[in-house]
Amino acid sequence: MHEKPSSKDAPVPATEAGVSFVMPVLNEEDYLERAVRSVLAQDVPGPMEFVIALGPSTDSTDEIARRLAAEDPRVRLVANPEADIPCGLNHAIRASIHPTIVRVDAHSELTPGYVRRALETLARTRAASVGGIMRAEGHSAFQRAVARAYNSPIGLGGASYHGGTHEGDAESAYLGVMRREVLEEIGLYDESIRRGEDWDLNFRIRQAGYRVWFDPQLLVTYWPRDSWTRLVRQFVATGAWRGELVRRYxxxxxxxxxxxxxxxxxxxxxxxxxxxxxxxxxxxxxxxxxxxxxxxxxxxxxxxxxxxxxxxxxxxxxxxxxxxxxxxxxxxxxxxxxxxxxxxxxxxxxxxxxxxxxxxxx
Structure with a gap:
């Protein structure tokens, strides 16, 4: 089966229709609060909600999340007993109400103006999913080295979101700002995939005939793994799921x-x-x-x-x-x-x- 051309326009709801942020979390006590603060500081033209899907963490993640929810009524919590990222994302999306979905990650921080720019790009291009640059950074020498690898075309293969400069059609979108109607049409995230779920979702969006768009003006700060053993475990699992996607696609x-x-x-x-x-x-x-x-x-x-x-x-x-x-x-x-x-x-x-x-x- 050949890939269908991206010819269908995604719906464009009213600018003030509202935005739902969704985030799955698991053992993120060192990163969660800064990530949440970066979301709540976004300039959103209309109502917003932030749905956090809590996996079965063994650190203080749940306590931090409950405190943040108590401090701000825009933050809501749902359970993600399966612990897997696609399941958590689907739980959060189903619990949310607004027509535009913004995926965020506990290891990421949105730069000021991120959502407003993404909404403008979605409306201008009529894309179903838009993403920008993952700008990795680090605190320790090791984490800075991992960040350099992420930001280098040698490190992760030169995907547009690791340093692209030209706006246009894309294979996938980092995190992604997406139209709910299209996500529901394609069946949300595939819960049988534990890594590479973003690529799979955007592939199915393109298969349905919609556009996936890259905008280099959208910047997200990403904090990579901070130890060698965590890095190895992460990439062995990521590679295994990419091999699975090759088997499927x-x-x-x-x-x-x-x-x-x-x-x-x-x-x-x-x-x-x-x-x-x-x-x-x-x-x-x-x-x-x-x-x-x-x-x-x-x-x-x-x-x-x-x-x-x-x-x-x-x-x-x-x-x-x-x-x-x-x-x-x-x-x-x-x-x-x-x-x-x-x-x-x-x-x-x-x-x-x-x-x-x-x-x-x-």
Whole structure:
């Protein structure tokens, strides 16, 4: 089945019709309050509500959320016992009432004017979903390195929301400001997908004939994972679900998604060739020919080194060294997860970077 052209105009409700913000949260005590404050500070032309879907957190997230709801009547809480992001988003959307849905994330902070600009873009383009730039930032040297990887085309493959500059039709939208009527038409988020739910939702929006739009004037600050183990767990799970989406949708997935598993396969082949050469099981012309497998890895290391070094003065030496370590960590973890997901499916793979697998409900 070929992708349908984006030819249908999404409905444009009255500017003052209201906006519903939706956010799933799980173990976000360090980030939740700042994220909520950035939403409540938005200049919204009309009524607004903020529906937070609470997963079964094991930290003080629920207490913080209840305090914020008590302080501001615009904040409402709903339960998300399944803990998964798509389920939480659907719970929040179904509990909300306004015709425009703004997805927000506890690790993100909206910049001033974000919603007003998004509403103007939706009305001007008649798109069903619009998103902008994910501008990653960090506090520690490690988190800043992860942020640099996010913001670099080398890090996450150059998707428009990681640094695009030209407004226009898009494959997907980061977070997304969306028309409720279209979301209900396509059946909301697919609850069988635990990662990559945004890409899947926007793919189905495009399949239904509507436009997904990228506007680089929309900026969201994103705070990435702050430890190595959390980063690895996040990207193994993300890769596994991308592999699952490849199983479901095939080559409708962008070619950039296939780069990390290609790196993992090449690295594995290089290890095998090195072992055969070291034991003299591979000698002579055959060994020389097999050595060509090292060339793409050498080129990859050069690219990573230049990307980590940056231009001019740039970040300090510690940040550069962390970036040189973070980039291959992201690529290899994502690639390993992708291969597993593509071969056997993601199944019950869970992103445990925000919660221990032992804390998930049975």
């Amino acid at each position: 095939g080559r409708r997935n962008s070619l950039r998604f296939f780069a990390p598993p290609a790196l993992v396969a090449t690295a594995g082949l290089a290890v095998l060739v090195g072992a055969l050469q070291g034991t003299r099981a591979l000698r002579g012309a055959a060994a020389a020919a097999a050595s060509l497998v090292y060339a793409p890895l050498a080129l990859y290391l050069v690219v990573v080194s230049f990307s980590a070094a940056g231009r001019g003065g740039g970040p300090g030496l510690q940040d550069k060294l962390w970036t040189a370590a973070v980039l291959p960590t992201i690529h290899l973890a994502w690639g390993v997860g992708f291969i597993r997901g593509a071969l056997v499916g993601a199944k019950d793979t869970v992103d445990t970077s925000r919660v221990s697998a032992d804390d998930r409900p049975a």
